[in-house]
Amino acid sequence: MRSFSSLLLAGLLAASAAPAAAQATAKTDSLNLRHIYDEALLRGQSYDNLRYLCQKIGGRLAGSPQAAMAVEWGKLTMEKANCFDKVYLQECMVPHWVRGAKEKGQIIGNKGKSISVAVCALGGSVATPGNKPLRAGVVEVKSLEELKALPDAAVKGKFIFFNRPFNDAFIEPGQAYGAAGDQRRSGPAEAGRRGAVGALVRSLTAAHDDYPHTGATNYGDTPTKVPGAALSTIAADQLSQLLSADPKLQFELEMSCLQLPDEKSYSVIGEVRGTKYPDQIITVGGHLDSWDLAQGAHDDGTGVVQSIEALRLLKAAGLKPERTVRAVLFMNEENGTRGGTKYAEQAQQNHENHLAAIESDGGGFTPRGFNVETTPAVFQKVAAWKPLLAPYLAGQLTPGHAGTDIEPLAAAVHPVALFGYDCDSQRYFDIHHTAADTFDKVNRRELELGGAAMASLIYLLGKYGL
Structure with missing residues (x-):
């Protein structure tokens, strides 16, 4: 029988060994993250990949020839990265809406004097009758509720002008976007229900400029579809001021957009099989489609290239994920979420075990960290990684929305946690859904840092699970 003193000594040695082991593990993790960032900052490929996607392919609205080119590019780029065990396409049927000729808008005073203003069709809108002016x-309103309160006689035969601006009191612009977004999503439908001839919607931005912001509108079961157009913030302010002085002024709108039959398209998937727990899956992704006014750089070319790069960085740093990781370039986030829905349906049919999902769809600006959707207990486990991520500007872990493309996955197979890559979004809604969303607005270092942050989170999830 061992003496009490020998048992005490053994206990003390074990107790002292535990902190030492933890320190060694933390040091190993810190060094591995440093290797990831060295590769990203010194030899990163995200920026060059984004240049090609934006400048050689450009805007990639679902169903368009450019979207089909982007699918081919995504598959080839993943294969060339030489870090995936397999790369494949996942079919989905997507809406095919065409903008048509450049839209025209004019404010016309009671003496016939006209002023041209910057407008663009909302995604999914119908054309003006006969494609003619x-x-x-x-009638100007600030909300859907204000429209509902108006008598029929005040609405019938008029344009409804939804002119609710961003609430600049919000620190995060995304909150202002969410608070103002119903007028774009539902404004044309509600205008049609009331007998109006069309809807004019103030662009969803705090910027005061002449870039109109497109984005999806949804008619639902509205029996009468009327055209919906976005006004630039300068145009909206001008119309509001002139309307105050002359309530009888008129607006003239001309659009030739068209909804075609659904088109076959694909999400692109690259998979790295886990070394220890291959049946536990981590998904990382961004959306391959974009609006058609520009190159879709920040929305969401940056998320696409970062998702590919995250897996390349792990391999270059000599790190093999213990769980299976899939990089997914989702198709059709902007006007249907068909790619995300199909991915979730397939995961459910295959009875897959999804540990976590990560999405980058907030631009490629300076990293902050991640928004996290999970239980309080799991959040506490994730929060323990803050000291490892903080030196790289990615240590801010906050409960919040993770991403549109991974929402269907949460409902279908219930991953333990969802993560949304969070970066400095103060400038994001200046260019979001506009002709200004071009490659030149993306900073190389900011973009590469974001990809490294995503790779770091994948490394920690792959090693420790949840």
């Missing part, structure tokens, strides 16, 4: 009076 549509002229009518204007």
Whole structure:
């Protein structure tokens, strides 16, 4: 029988060994993250990949020839990265909406004097009747509720002008976007229900400029579809001021957009099989489609190239994920979420075990960390990684929305946690869904740092699970 003193000594040695082991593990993790960032900052490939996607392919609205080119590019780029065990396409049917000729908008005073203003069709909108100019009076409202309170006689035969601005009191612009977004999503439908001839919507941005912001609108079961157009913030302010001085002025809108039959398309998937727990899956992704006004750089070319790069960085740093990781370039986030829905349906049919999902769809700006959707207990485990991520500007872990493309996955197979890559978004809604979303707005270092942050989170999830 061992003496009490020998048992005490053994206990003390074990107790002292535990902190030492933890320190050694933390040091190993810190060094591995440093290797990831060295590779990203010195030999990163995200920026060059984004240049090609933006400048050689450009805007990639679902169903368009450019979207089909982007699918081919995504598959080839993943294969060339030489870090995936397999790369494949996942079919999905997507909406095919075409903008048509450049839209025209004019404010017309009671003496016939006209002022041209910057407008663009909302995604999914119908054209003006016969693709010809549509002229009518204007009724300004600040909300859907204000429209509902108006008598029929005040609405019928008019344009409804939704002019609720961003609430600049919010620190995070995304909150202002969410608070103002219903007028774009539902404004044209509600205008049609009330007998209006069309809807004019103030662009969803705090910027005061002449870039109109497109984005999806949804008619739902509205029996009468009327055209919906976005006004630039300068145009919206101008219309509001002139309407105050002359309530009888008219607006003339001309749009030739068209909804075609659904088109076959694909999400692109690259998979790295886990070395220890291959049945536990981590998904990382961004959306391959974009709006058609520009190159889709920040929305969401940056998320696409970062998702590919995250897996390349792990391999270059000599790190093999213990769980299976899939990089997914989702198709059709902007006007349907068909790619994300199909991915979730397939995961459910295959009875897959998804540990976590990560999405980058907030631009490629300076990293902050990640928004996290999970239980309080799991959040505490994730929060323990803050000291490892903080030196790289990615240690801010906050409960919040993770991403549109991974929402269906949460409902279908219930991953333990969802993560949304969070970066400095103060400038994001200046260019979001506009002709200004071009490659030149992306900073190389900011972009590469974001990909490294995502790779670091994948490394920690792959090693420790949840």
